[in-house]
Structures are given as structure tokens and as C-alpha cells.
Amino acid sequence: MxxxxxxxxxxxxxxxxxxxxxxxxxxxxxxxxxQTPQTLVIACCDSRAAPEIIFDTAPGEIFVLRNVANLMPPYTPDGEYHAASAALEFAVQSLKVKHIVVLGHGRCGGIKAALSPDHAPLSPGDFIGKWMSILAPAAENVIANTLMTDSERHTALERISIRYSIQNLRTFPCVDILEKKGRISLHGAWFDISTGELWVMDKETGDFKRPDIDDPFVIPAPAAGQSAS
Structure with missing residues (x-):
């Protein structure tokens, strides 16, 4: 068997x-x-937030990089092993994707770990703690805000982590050059597991907003009895 x-x-x-x-x-x-996907999606490895399901994509349509808390570390060409950077390099340089979407989600365990830096590590290697230290400066600021509730801090850092990853993406020369030439676009989105809502980051303000069905990038579903063309 x-x-x-x-x-x-x-x-x-x-x-x-x-x-x-x-x-x-x-x-x-x-x-x-x-494969010739047009979009790279950087998502969390959380089993509840699979981008292929959220965006209802067919095989070959999106190239997906998943890790704890959908983080992209800054450009660090130090000769060490960098899985996230390798996936980004392949998507941008070989597949020549036109869009990069950083997809965060609600109730993220990695974000919870970042907001609880004093908790004992899960193993002597503390790989999660080391990985989430990418967000340490932002996490410290969120933790220090005593006017926010725990759930508000959690959601705030989940969304800040998306902005953080986009900021770090721009430290990679290949991304920075192509974005300035208008050949690649960076996007942020946040998915609420409990409601299924998708919130999209406004490129100008950084605010997260629910997309309207009349937004230009949203294609309305065909009416009953009408086929999509």
C-alpha cells in the first residue's frame, strides 16, 4: 500500500x-x-489561506511563494541559503512576472509569535523567532500602543507586515529597476479567514479597502444563463 x-x-x-x-x-x-504565470503571490503557509483557492486560479496561472507570515526579507547577498529570495529571483528574472502580490491573512500564527517575543521558542533553533525578527521594529511599536486591544494589535501587525514585505521587495535591484520602468507592479492584500473578505492595499495611501464590484480589476460574474467570454 x-x-x-x-x-x-x-x-x-x-x-x-x-x-x-x-x-x-x-x-x-x-x-x-x-509555465508562464503573470503573477507571483507571496503568501503565508497557513493551511487556511491558500491563494490558489482564494483567487480561484487554474494550473499555471500564479506562481506561489509561501512561508510563515508571508514575509519577504530584505536583499542580503551574503552567500547563505535564502529560499524566499531564490523564489523571487526565479519569478522575476526567469518567469518575468508582471505583478507581485503580498497576501496576508487574519489570525496569523506567525504574527502572534511576533507579538509575543518573550514566549519560549518551539525548539532550540528558534527558527520562527529568528524569521519573525524581520518584523521586530514594527512589532515593538504595535506592542507599545496600550490603547489597542490584543485583536486590534494582531490585525494591525498583519497589515503592517504586508507593507513591510513590499518595502523589502524594493531592496532587490531586479524588482526596483523593473518597477521604476513600469514593467512590474507590487500589490498588497489581506484575507479574513472568518468572513472570506479580501481587503486590498491602496498603492497611494497604504490603506486597506474592500474592493467594489465596480472596481476596474474586478470582473463581475456572468448573469444566470449567460456564459463568460
Whole structure:
């Protein structure tokens, strides 16, 4: 018997019988010609906030980088191992994506860790603590605000982390140069797990707003009996 959890094997069976059966030609095309996604999404590895599901994308449509708290560290060419930077480099330099979206979400465990720096690490390596130290200056400012409730601090830092990652993206020369040439755009968004709401960051003000169905980038669903073209 194959050594995988039954839930995964059952899911794979459903995938083959349903999804793959309807998308066989697309998968074969992707296998032959390779992937050409237009968008890189930097998302959290939280199992409740999968960007492919949130944005209802087909195979090959988005290139996804997931890590704890959807963070992009600053450009640090020091010869060490940098998984996030490697994924960014591939998306920008090889795939030549036109958009980078930093997607945060509500009730993020990584953000909770950043707001509780005195808690004991989960292991001697304290990998989460080290990773979340990227946000330390912002976290300290949020923690110091005694007029905010715990939940308000949590949401505030979740959204600040998105701005932080966008700021760090611009420290990468390849991103900075292409953005200034108008060949790549940076975006921020925040997903509320409990309500399904998506809040999009305004590029000018940095505020998060719920997109309106009349916003130019939102394509209304076709009316009943009307096919999408």
C-alpha cells in the first residue's frame, strides 16, 4: 500500500477523477511548453489561506511563494541559503512576472509569535523567532500602543507586515529597476479567514479597502444563463 495518509490518497483520487479529467489538455500543454504565470503571490503557509483557492486560479496561472507570515526579507547577498529570495529571483528574472502580490491573512500564527517575543521558542533553533525578527521594529511599536486591544494589535501587525514585505521587495535591484520602468507592479492584500473578505492595499495611501464590484480589476460574474467570454 502506498505510504501516504488516506485523506491525501482520497483527495488525489478525487483530483484525478474530477479536476484532472477536465483539465487534462491544460496540464499536457503546461508540461510541454512550461509555465508562464503573470503573477507571483507571496503568501503565508497557513493551511487556511491558500491563494490558489482564494483567487480561484487554474494550473499555471500564479506562481506561489509561501512561508510563515508571508514575509519577504530584505536583499542580503551574503552567500547563505535564502529560499524566499531564490523564489523571487526565479519569478522575476526567469518567469518575468508582471505583478507581485503580498497576501496576508487574519489570525496569523506567525504574527502572534511576533507579538509575543518573550514566549519560549518551539525548539532550540528558534527558527520562527529568528524569521519573525524581520518584523521586530514594527512589532515593538504595535506592542507599545496600550490603547489597542490584543485583536486590534494582531490585525494591525498583519497589515503592517504586508507593507513591510513590499518595502523589502524594493531592496532587490531586479524588482526596483523593473518597477521604476513600469514593467512590474507590487500589490498588497489581506484575507479574513472568518468572513472570506479580501481587503486590498491602496498603492497611494497604504490603506486597506474592500474592493467594489465596480472596481476596474474586478470582473463581475456572468448573469444566470449567460456564459463568460
Amino acid at each position: 502506498a505510504d501516504l495518509p488516506d485523506t491525501l490518497l482520497n483527495g488525489y483520487r478525487n483530483f484525478m477523477n474530477n479536476h484532472f479529467a477536465h483539465e487534462t489538455a491544460r496540464y499536457r500543454e503546461l508540461a510541454d511548453i512550461g
